Amino acid sequence: MLDIKFVRQNPGAVKENIKRKFQDDKLTLVDDVIALDEQYRAALQQAETLRAARNKGSKEIGALMAQKKLDEANAKKAEIAAMGAELDELAALEKELAAKVRAIMLVLPQMMDDSVPTGKDDSENVELATVGEAKVPDFEVPYHVEIMENLAGVDLDSARKTSGNGFYYLLGDVARLHSAVLSYARDFMIDRGFTYCIPPYMIRSSVVQGVMSFAEMEGMMYKIEGEDLYLIGTSEHSMIGKFIDTLNAKESLPQRYTSYSPCFRKEVGAHGIEERGVFRVHQFEKQEMIVVCEPEDSPAWFEKMLNHTVELFESLEIPVRTLECCSGDLADLKVKSVDVEAWSPRQQKYAFEVGSCSNLGDAQARRLGIRIRGSSEATELDRRSNYYAHTLNNTVAAPPRMLIAFLENHLQASGTVHVPEVLRGYMGGVETLGEKANAT
RNA sequence: GGAAGCGUAUCGAAGUGGUCAUAACGAGCCGCACUCGAAAUGCGGUUGCCCGCAAGGGCACGAGAGUUCGAAUCUCUCCGCUUCCGCCA
Numbered sequence: 001m002l003d004i005k006f007v008r009q010n011p012g013a014v015k016e017n018i019k020r021k022f023q024d025d026k027l028t029l030v031d032d033v034i035a036l037d038e039q040y041r042a043a044l045q046q047a048e049t050l051r052a053a054r055n056k057g058s059k060e061i062g063a064l065m066a067q068k069k070l071d072e073a074n075a076k077k078a079e080i081a082a083m084g085a086e087l088d089e090l091a092a093l094e095k096e097l098a099a100k101v102r103a104i105m106l107v108l109p110q111m112m113d114d115s116v117p118t119g120k121d122d123s124e125n126v127e128l129a130t131v132g133e134a135k136v137p138d139f140e141v142p143y144h145v146e147i148m149e150n151l152a153g154v155d156l157d158s159a160r161k162t163s164g165n166g167f168y169y170l171l172g173d174v175a176r177l178h179s180a181v182l183s184y185a186r187d188f189m190i191d192r193g194f195t196y197c198i199p200p201y202m203i204r205s206s207v208v209q210g211v212m213s214f215a216e217m218e219g220m221m222y223k224i225e226g227e228d229l230y231l232i233g234t235s236e237h238s239m240i241g242k243f244i245d246t247l248n249a250k251e252s253l254p255q256r257y258t259s260y261s262p263c264f265r266k267e268v269g270a271h272g273i274e275e276r277g278v279f280r281v282h283q284f285e286k287q288e289m290i291v292v293c294e295p296e297d298s299p300a301w302f303e304k305m306l307n308h309t310v311e312l313f314e315s316l317e318i319p320v321r322t323l324e325c326c327s328g329d330l331a332d333l334k335v336k337s338v339d340v341e342a343w344s345p346r347q348q349k350y351a352f353e354v355g356s357c358s359n360l361g362d363a364q365a366r367r368l369g370i371r372i373r374g375s376s377e378a379t380e381l382d383r384r385s386n387y388y389a390h391t392l393n394n395t396v397a398a399p400p401r402m403l404i405a406f407l408e409n410h411l412q413a414s415g416t417v418h419v420p421e422v423l424r425g426y427m428g429g430v431e432t433l434g435e436k437a438n439a440t
Numbered sequence: 441g442g443a444a445g446c447g448u449a450u451c452g453a454a455g456u457g458g459u460c461a462u463a464a465c466g467a468g469c470c471g472c473a474c475u476c477g478a479a480a481u482g483c484g485g486u487u488g489c490c491c492g493c494a495a496g497g498g499c500a501c502g503a504g505a506g507u508u509c510g511a512a513u514c515u516c517u518c519c520g521c522u523u524c525c526g527c528c529a
Contacts, residue, residue, distance in 0.1 A: 041491065041492090044490080044491060044498085045491060045492080045497090045498095047498085048490095048491070048497060048498045048499090049497080049498090051497085051498060051499090052496095052497055052498070054509075054510085055498090055510085057509070057510090058458075058509055058510040059458070059459080059510085060509095061458075061509055061510070062457095062458035062459065062509095062510075063458080063459065065458070066458080066459065073509090074509095076509070077508095077509045077510090078509085079509085080509045080510085081508095081509060083509090084509085204519090228518090228519095247487095247488080371488095386488080386489095
């Protein structure tokens with residue numbers, strides 16, 4: 001959400017930002033909201049003037065009552081009661097206008113970073129870098145479900161019966177690999193100064209509305225029947241929500257967490273839920289990182305966080321590329337976003353989106369009330385009022401999707417799967433998966 | 441899940457329909473004084489949001505709604521906390 005003052009003062013820039021996102025239908029909203037805001041402030045002023053008069057009168061009644069001047073008090077009461085209707089009307093108008101302004105403000109996209117390339121949709125995202133050697137094997141790499149089945153590592157038939165499409169049973173070495181990757185990712189981030197956290201997996205609607213746009217909420221979030229609770233789509237939701245309505249001391253920033261959680265997503269409208277396998281599923285697990293920081297520090301944190309993920313994949317010997325989200329593909333709350341895509345030896349392209357690093361600027365902070373206490377320097381001139389923090393989030397590792405990339409890239413011609421050095425400690429020292437199966 | 445109690449500033453806590461919310465009282469924190477320095481003591485300061493160029497005004501006592509000329513105070517709903525009971529990993 002933007003600052004209404006910013007919109008008022010920079011309508012041109014706001015419109016330009018909307019155009020760059022190819023959301024021309026929202027252009028008229030800018031002038032609409034400025035006009036509504038003006039009406040709102042006028043109504044507010046009128047209502048406040050009336051309230052001031054009422055407060056003053058009520059105080060006088062109190063004084064009269066104390067002096068036992070009942071007649072005068074009653075006369076005053078009638079006088080103020082007469083103002084009641086007008087005040088009610090103005091209060092209703094004020095409320096209505098405020099709601100209208102907010103409704104539009106929630107729909108206006110966040111101002112993007114200048115560095116975001118202009119483009120209509122995901123086809124115009126821009127490759128930034130490739131890391132690792134993208135290999136094309138000299139044998140045929142099967143579909144990931146087949147690789148997993150060869151390791152006796154997945155049971156989709158049973159999952160369809162118990163839960164439906166988009167769910168899975170992971171078994172044996174594949175399940176262990178799943179846990180190993182998460183544990184390794186956790187420690188990888190702890191080593192980089194992030195605090196490990198296990199958050200609530202359900203959150204209230206007020207928090208949901210703070211961390212994402214309405215459209216996202218509809219398409220992603222599972223609601224618990226009869227409760228004001230939603231299953232989280234990512235631990236980012238709980239982790240940013242953790243800071244709701246806080247006024248933070250400068251010294252307490254940056255806040256850096258790496259959080260683990262299962263993630264639940266409806267994937268409404270996502271064509272791909274029909275995709276066979278575990279690429280797009282209703283339930284997965286994720287090691288995440290989030291940062292709450294000073295506004296001026298968010299671009300630097302963005303780079304650092306992105307590098308962490310790239311380095312993690314490098315250490316797992318999985319080639320990746322970074323792909324900058326273009327303006328049209330960038331979610332409305334985001335200032336900037338870069339995806340990490342893993343190499344698919346089977347498809348011979350970077351096919352797997354395994355991470356997404358985003359700078360939300362003050363969008364979530366403004367919705368949730370995450371503020372920083374301004375300097376309290378003695379002199380008035382140095383005194384800086386309180387201001388909104390910036391929030392960022394990024395994937396560390398999200399299996400089982402990332403296991404697809406893992407298995408494809410580490411599959412050997414023999415059908416076994418190579419376990420990279422860094423993961424062996426989490427796999428009981430195993431260097432190769434599938435050897436026993438081959439032997440028998 | 442049942443019962444009772446509670447939710448006021450950084451913390452403890454008073455206020456139970458108006459003259460106490462720039463929130464009593466106590467503590468903490470910051471500054472100053474005293475001191476060689478410190479402790480102790482004394483004095484001063486110390487919530488946030490909104491409108492406004494300003495003067496000023498409005499709002500907030502967990503959240504929301506209601507009663508009233510007027511609500512921290514009365515009523516209702518919700519959220520949270522504490523204690524006891526029940527249940528449970």
